[in-house]
Amino acid sequence: MKKFEHYSIIKQLLRWTILVFPIAILTGSAIALFLWLLNQAIHYRFGHQWLLFLLPAAGIVIYFLYRLFGKNSEKGNNLIIDEIREHGEGIPKRMAPLILLTTIITHLFGGSAGREGTAVQIGGSIAAMFGRWFRLNESDTRVMLTAGIAAGFGAVFGTPLTGAIFALEVLAIGSIRYNALFPALMASIIADITVAAWGIHHTAYHIDIIPHQIYFMSDLLPVDLLLIIKVIVAAIAFGLASFIFSGMVHEIKVILGKVIPIKWLIPVAGGMIIIGLTYINGNQDYLSLGVDPQYPGAITIPSAFHAGGADTWSWLWKTIYTTTTLASGFKGGEVTPLFYIGATLGNTLSQLLNAPVSLFAALGFIAVFAGATNTPLACTFMGIELFGGEYALLFAIACFTAYLFSGHSGIYSAQTIIVPKF
Amino acid sequence: MKKFEHYSIIKQLLRWTILVFPIAILTGSAIALFLWLLNQAIHYRFGHQWLLFLLPAAGIVIYFLYRLFGKNSEKGNNLIIDEIREHGEGIPKRMAPLILLTTIITHLFGGSAGREGTAVQIGGSIAAMFGRWFRLNESDTRVMLTAGIAAGFGAVFGTPLTGAIFALEVLAIGSIRYNALFPALMASIIADITVAAWGIHHTAYHIDIIPHQIYFMSDLLPVDLLLIIKVIVAAIAFGLASFIFSGMVHEIKVILGKVIPIKWLIPVAGGMIIIGLTYINGNQDYLSLGVDPQYPGAITIPSAFHAGGADTWSWLWKTIYTTTTLASGFKGGEVTPLFYIGATLGNTLSQLLNAPVSLFAALGFIAVFAGATNTPLACTFMGIELFGGEYALLFAIACFTAYLFSGHSGIYSAQTIIVPKF
Numbered sequence: 005m006k007k008f009e010h011y012s013i014i015k016q017l018l019r020w021t022i023l024v025f026p027i028a029i030l031t032g033s034a035i036a037l038f039l040w041l042l043n044q045a046i047h048y049r050f051g052h053q054w055l056l057f058l059l060p061a062a063g064i065v066i067y068f069l070y071r072l073f074g075k076n077s078e079k080g081n082n083l084i085i086d087e088i089r090e091h092g093e094g095i096p097k098r099m100a101p102l103i104l105l106t107t108i109i110t111h112l113f114g115g116s117a118g119r120e121g122t123a124v125q126i127g128g129s130i131a132a133m134f135g136r137w138f139r140l141n142e143s144d145t146r147v148m149l150t151a152g153i154a155a156g157f158g159a160v161f162g163t164p165l166t167g168a169i170f171a172l173e174v175l176a177i178g179s180i181r182y183n184a185l186f187p188a189l190m191a192s193i194i195a196d197i198t199v200a201a202w203g204i205h206h207t208a209y210h211i212d213i214i215p216h217q218i219y220f221m222s223d224l225l226p227v228d229l230l231l232i233i234k235v236i237v238a239a240i241a242f243g244l245a246s247f248i249f250s251g252m253v254h255e256i257k258v259i260l261g262k263v264i265p266i267k268w269l270i271p272v273a274g275g276m277i278i279i280g281l282t283y284i285n286g287n288q289d290y291l292s293l294g295v296d297p298q299y300p301g302a303i304t305i306p307s308a309f310h311a312g313g314a315d316t317w318s319w320l321w322k323t324i325y326t327t328t329t330l331a332s333g334f335k336g337g338e339v340t341p342l343f344y345i346g347a348t349l350g351n352t353l354s355q356l357l358n359a360p361v362s363l364f365a366a367l368g369f370i371a372v373f374a375g376a377t378n379t380p381l382a383c384t385f386m387g388i389e390l391f392g393g394e395y396a397l398l399f400a401i402a403c404f405t406a407y408l409f410s411g412h413s414g415i416y417s418a419q420t421i422i423v424p425k426f
Numbered sequence: 427m428k429k430f431e432h433y434s435i436i437k438q439l440l441r442w443t444i445l446v447f448p449i450a451i452l453t454g455s456a457i458a459l460f461l462w463l464l465n466q467a468i469h470y471r472f473g474h475q476w477l478l479f480l481l482p483a484a485g486i487v488i489y490f491l492y493r494l495f496g497k498n499s500e501k502g503n504n505l506i507i508d509e510i511r512e513h514g515e516g517i518p519k520r521m522a523p524l525i526l527l528t529t530i531i532t533h534l535f536g537g538s539a540g541r542e543g544t545a546v547q548i549g550g551s552i553a554a555m556f557g558r559w560f561r562l563n564e565s566d567t568r569v570m571l572t573a574g575i576a577a578g579f580g581a582v583f584g585t586p587l588t589g590a591i592f593a594l595e596v597l598a599i600g601s602i603r604y605n606a607l608f609p610a611l612m613a614s615i616i617a618d619i620t621v622a623a624w625g626i627h628h629t630a631y632h633i634d635i636i637p638h639q640i641y642f643m644s645d646l647l648p649v650d651l652l653l654i655i656k657v658i659v660a661a662i663a664f665g666l667a668s669f670i671f672s673g674m675v676h677e678i679k680v681i682l683g684k685v686i687p688i689k690w691l692i693p694v695a696g697g698m699i700i701i702g703l704t705y706i707n708g709n710q711d712y713l714s715l716g717v718d719p720q721y722p723g724a725i726t727i728p729s730a731f732h733a734g735g736a737d738t739w740s741w742l743w744k745t746i747y748t749t750t751t752l753a754s755g756f757k758g759g760e761v762t763p764l765f766y767i768g769a770t771l772g773n774t775l776s777q778l779l780n781a782p783v784s785l786f787a788a789l790g791f792i793a794v795f796a797g798a799t800n801t802p803l804a805c806t807f808m809g810i811e812l813f814g815g816e817y818a819l820l821f822a823i824a825c826f827t828a829y830l831f832s833g834h835s836g837i838y839s840a841q842t843i844i845v846p847k848f
Contacts, residue, residue: 009833010831013831017827017830165818178603178604178605179601179602180601180602181601182600182601182845182847183845185826189822197651229619232615247432385818389815389819392814392815392816394814394815396810396815397615400587400590400611404607404611405439405608407604409432411431422603426431426434
């Protein structure tokens, strides 16, 4: 490398900082609006529980919104991953408002879904729009789209480093390439700052101080070997939960498609199943996002961090609710339900394994997500950004073990396999 | 994926845990011995400063040790990287004892070098030995060697997660593949535990609590934008320091080879330059490892974390000392000197940029190393493992920026470029 090449790197970095700036600001602002609306919708439903009965009708509305205005944006996250790999039909501008609107509808009427799909699609479609305006070539457009994913993901969860790594890691299974890292990092930082500047706050999770246990040679050894073994056992369960989740979304979609020939009736059926499940359960804990409690004592993600904060089978209920909701055409994404499934499963396993409950809830939170999206590195960073660096080693062990046990499919069918898992 | 395939993954994981177990235990024990001997050698030299005058003679001994017994092990870390990429002439067993002995000699007589080269070569050569005993096929041998690197690196610095990521990331520039991750993680954890079980402790570094600064919208924004800009500016300097370091090792080697036709005289010349530099300096601060202080007030890595703990040009002095030491044939590796260069440069830059000194020393510590070895992800984790997760985002920004500015060569010439930096 010649000396003056350093100037060209600086030029590149400045160029990308300028290019991603408007995308990150706009994505961050859209995410702030989305998070605010989402919060309004969720709390409105808490006060008006009958809204759940309109879920089947809401499903029809979402179906026809996509049918009439959607073009190819129904493909969602997979479309963005596809476009980064190989330029195809392009990402339409309408993707952003459509996914925002339909996600709010899903949550207002009690569908069990997430918000990362919405965030990624808002970021991706804004990035695609600016890419066309800036007349970028194909390779620069890919970097731009990656930055859009990073901005959306980093902003929606308040985790900029995770957003950037997720955007690079989600594109393929088994490897990560560094080419778009600087633009992605810039975009997610700026988008995260934008959300905060709008006054929107993220949920704070805490791992309680874990009681110091006396174990074999504990004065000498830096880690608790028994704890590591427990983490690996739990992580195998987390990986299997991801595997079940991904498989069920796929299977339920196939079955509904076969049983119900009229397409707009599929979300009606999905909505009715959710209503039926809620009657069986007797409570609305597994509806919607699962972050804020509907009533004191409800099972939520934060409650799962404490002993008694989840039922033994909460993770399975949430799996059934969410896979039914998403497979029948409702919108929002999978990640927050995966957090819920992981945290509640971690809660259950901590009792079986006699392990610290908040630590295992945190491990489940990140590991089920790592398995289902095939992004173990991003999830390790998410653990560090959300819960602190003290348990970084355990986060990595849990995420990579769950990743190995989640199978090759995952929730994003557009991912290509670069390095097989086994 | 069929259901029963999960059993085969468990089988694979158990198989690898068993395979890496003896390697990790043996590597960890060898590293414990090495760290103990190194500490003895360094403190013996502190009490016997005249040993420095024997550095040229020590260089001759090292030269002939490799000439007579070395076979191809002189190639060091590059040989291991080469063998993982493509099976060649093989890694000889003698590599481990030779590098251990010659590193101790280098430090006993005041050569400015590190210890990660030694650790990686001990791990790699032990892994190669067991690979032959177990009659592993080529692809399994590669995984085994990667686990050997992880064990050595994780054990010598007490950072198991970093060790595993480093072993995967160091193999190529611009990408990381996940295939050997589980064995590497197991190996580095077990090796780290082994070192601790032998009663060997690692240096603890601390980032002081950083005074809360009032900045633009500081109540609302999650990060300090001005601080991020300062980090990027500093990281460009860290990257350039890596670039200068890698270039100088190469150039000095070429020049010495041209000027001095008799090969065994090259380390003599190198040793005499180090003696001359020490006279010019008037102190022995830049000799050897630079971790423990030779006298109260000496400039060391820990001292660089405090205001006044490094001179303005300490980083340049250490660069000259270390590149001369290594280019003339002494042994030990580059990483601890790179920590030293980074921490002292961070100390200097913190004054120029009016930034927190301990934070910028920590950033330099990891970022100069990230640039010189092209392992930004491993170095981000190293920052988290050594200094805590609170500044994970800044660690990542610093490591990836330095990585972009360090050029394509780095200190390991065997690295192949998968994704160019610009």
